[in-house]
Amino acid sequence: MKSLFRIKSIWLMIILMVSISPLLLKIILTNPTIGSKAAVIKITVFILITALCFLYLFKFNFPKKGSWLVFGFLFLEIGPILTQKFGYVADYDYELFTLFSFFILVYLIPPLRTEEFIKISKNFLLIIYVYGSLFFWIISPAWVLDITYSQGLIAGFDIRFSGLTSHGNSLGPLIGVYLILDMYLPSKFPWRILHNFFALFILLLTQSKTVWVLVVISYLVYVIYNKLLWKKGREKLLAISITSLIIAFTFLVLLLFNIPHQLELFIVKNNIMEFTGRRIIWEITMQSWMLNPLFGYGLELWGPEMQQRYLDILKFAPGTAHNQLMQSLGESGIIGLLGLVFYTFIFLRYSIKYAKQTKGITIILFIFIYIRGVTEVSFPNNIYNVANNVHFIAFSLLILLEKQDYFKRTSKTVSAKSL
Template sequence: MVDNQLSTMLLYFFGAIVMCGIGMLAVGFFVDINRHFNKWLLALISPVVLAATAASSVLSDRNITNAEFEIGTASGEESAILVWLLRLVTALVLGICIARLISTSQSHESRPRQGGALFAAFLFFYVTNAVLNNIFGIKPVFDQRLIYPALVFLVVYLSRGKGFTPMIDATKWGLLLFCIASVAAIPLFPQAAVQQNYAGVLPSIHIRLWGLGSNPNSIGPLALVLLLLQIYRPFSSRLLQLAGYVVGLIVLVLSQSKTAWFAAIIAIPTLWWGHLLYAAETRGRPRHSAYTLRSFSRPILACLLGLAAVTALAYIFILDPFAKLANDEQVTSLTGRTDIWALAIDTWKQNPLFGYGTSMWDVEFRRLSGMNYAYHAHNQFLQSLSVAGLLGLLGLLVYTFVLFRQAFASNTATRGFSLALFWVIFIRYFTEAPLNMSSIFSGEFVTHLLLFSLVLTRGREPAAIPHAQHDYEPLQNLQWR
């Protein structure tokens, strides 16, 4: 018995040494990659997360054909392949973050002074919504998945001297491929991508597109973000531009996300308004960044014509549509959200200061509450209130105020894009939980990270750096335009 215990201890000891060696080699590998591709390495996080999210929808073997009646079991199960895929992607993201942390700690690169208030507000939001509530809440818990989003935001803050253009381009490419894959999934993986017999507002269309996203209310805003990115910073190829507009509009329309549609009505005119006001101040930028008014008006006109066509069809084929909506139980109850909101408030009352904890809305909580369809509070204010109490709500309000202030300050440099993207997130506050920090594998994380990185330096890019300089050399002459 003693010999067996000694053998087991030696096995664990040498196993730990081997794992430490592999970890050190991996860190060295990522540091070396960062030295050669430091401009794009951090920007790869968003496309990698989107790819993992898309793969999860297929590998989980979900069946959302009758999701309206089986929403609690439609998400599928985490197979062994899916679990290891998510672990590998998480390890990749951690490797990128560690490499950037080592790079910033060993370099003397100049960083802009802007961004300190935004990051401090984010830390306050994170501590109140993911740390204190998990210590003093109704159900204390430690979840290592909460660390990864905060680590990514920390690395983006420390790397703010790199500029935001790589993040925008990488996210735009990632969203384009994600939307193309979601449209392709309609004939290839219909059980995982298309909800049948959906009673939506579009005439003669009784399906709802989930695509390769976690749900329609997640993939719809992602398609809107793709459209905004293409308007703000178009692809150099007209074919790619056309493909992006087509798949973006298909996903946005077929997702039947009313919140995304309303956000589009606010965000696109905001971007148009910003372009009219500030285009003259950005004429010194490359041609592909300064979108002419003539070119800009084309997608706006297409969206308006499409909206007019849908409205006309609704009045032609639906008798008395307003009376139908008024009597629709889904509309009057906001698709069941009122019951979820009531549950969130009742749960918050049990611990008003710190809330329940981030384990609220997990499988066990949904089973005990009898709401298998409630994956979050479907309202960001109530989400913070129920999960983190009054302190969490305070953290959310402070962070939202600072985020809006920085987005507005960046509006000139981004020609309206920062404020338009802020509206996409803020409008979702009232029906979704777009600032949920429980995981990096979500479209909400990608959109939040994009806005954070964009407004961190108020939309200003660093001046060109000589080719001979890199992360590990002093950048004493770095200036900002």
């Protein structure tokens, strides 16, 4: 019992450390002195957790499952590690090691039940980024709202809600992942209705268009996977009929309100096909990659110096290439791209393997991460980037499922031998 409590405590600390990273970034940006102290505390706690894990390893056996996922992640990080030395702009960043260590810890420490992990992750997202953000909207609106936003899809709605993160595009994915986890492990009625209402309300306020689309896709994949693929006979026919009616009704509403034409006008008016300036960013990123095709520009890709250099052209300062493929290639060159491709193959393989066991959630998380990677970075090297929260949850879930599966099979083997 004591051992179980210690394991759960370690997991709680790790999930909390990862969960509060976007909040820490907001504090650092708004109050550097307090933010720096918070970052030091986080790193200190992280070191303590690492020490506890290595003490565990000396006492017990080395983990037997999940090694392929870890190997894939190591391959993903080879590019960023090598570019620190061989990139066009050689530079070292301690955050890369800290981030790297968090993911390795998931592999090293004793496993937690997947339901427990999802429940803890869900609760942190709900408390900090749903209700915490709403609370600060009441007591300090200026800290969580951008009232000068002019690129929204909702006419006359010129605010953007960032909540307890640095940007609406950071809050959106966290809310999206909360809703995905709630599909697998829903809260009790009627609390689920209340939590999801506020989560969807905040998601709307973030004006994060990519996440809006991804949440709709996630619900559709969940319904199709659970209501169509595994149904038989009349149940399957009924499910297909209902789904078809919903899709037909949606198209009818779109046509009646002339939505396609309105959307076309909005796209032309706001240059949406330019992906809000992303095409220029991608062109510059490719030029930077060509300076060192094998190892890339380096970790300073879209760092402060590069932001300043292109500020007059872009009129804003992007922190990344706003596309995972471009980021890997520009930052780490061909080595980084190969690492991304290899990790994608491993990640997809295990997401498919455990799809049925998780009601399709592993596949949905994979889709969420990689489609978002078209306009944002899915695997950043900055520990404060919200994409790491999404990646950490998906990666940890797959590792825990692997270990859980291994323990089930070995226990069955032992039982069979005892007979």
